Amino acid sequence: MKAYLALLLLVITVASSQVQASAWFTWPTVGESTLKWGWWKIYTAELKTPTGKYLASDSNLALIIRYLRDIDKNDLLSATDKQWQHLGIPSQQRQQWLRVLAQQWPSVKQGDRLVFVKTATEGRFYQHGKPLGKPLSVPLSNAFIGIWLSTATEYPKLRLQLIGQ
Structure with missing residues (x-):
């Protein structure tokens, strides 16, 4: 009976994180920049977050990026690497994560929108309402969102606007 209840709890937890991830578009906006x-x-x-407020401990959030210029995938990867260097992420870890992102990211055109949805168990990119690649690990998801939300970000004014301050 205990094993059954534990399995049921696991299924409910996973299902709830998937429902939360798919409902990001209904979440209120915290901030824009x-x-x-x-x-x-x-x-x-x-x-965006489910509550419309940002707390550093939030595990559920969505970052919507609307591109105002054409950007080649390799330039996106290079810019991400630069930001992770700024945040102090070791080279070996950055290279491993960049390989994962290289398999998922497209080049973007002016007007394209990429959405990154982070839950307690994964992160995922979407474009045109469809997932790009496989779910990302929690450490990679945290490192990606840290580019914008870490207190050590290269763009502190942008961070403050995004978190509604």
Whole structure:
């Protein structure tokens, strides 16, 4: 009986994280920001959570990135690597994660939108409402979202706008 209850609890937990991940578009917006480089606008970013508020301990969130320029996949990967270097992630770990992302990410065109949804058990990219690749591990998901939400981010003003401050 205990084993049955434990299995039932596991199924409910997994199902609930999947429902939460698929419902990100109904979540309220916490904040929005635009990344600019010189006079060029690169993308707009929007952060959503189930409550519309951001807490560093939140495991459920969605980051929506709307690209304002065409960007080649290799340039996206290079920019991600640069941000992870800034956050102090070791080279070997960065390279491993970049290989995973290289299998999932497309090159983006102006107007494209990529969505990253993070739950307690995984992270996942979506484009046009469809998942890109396999779910990502929690450490990789945390490292990716840390580019925007870490207190050590290279863009602290963007972070503050995203988290609604």
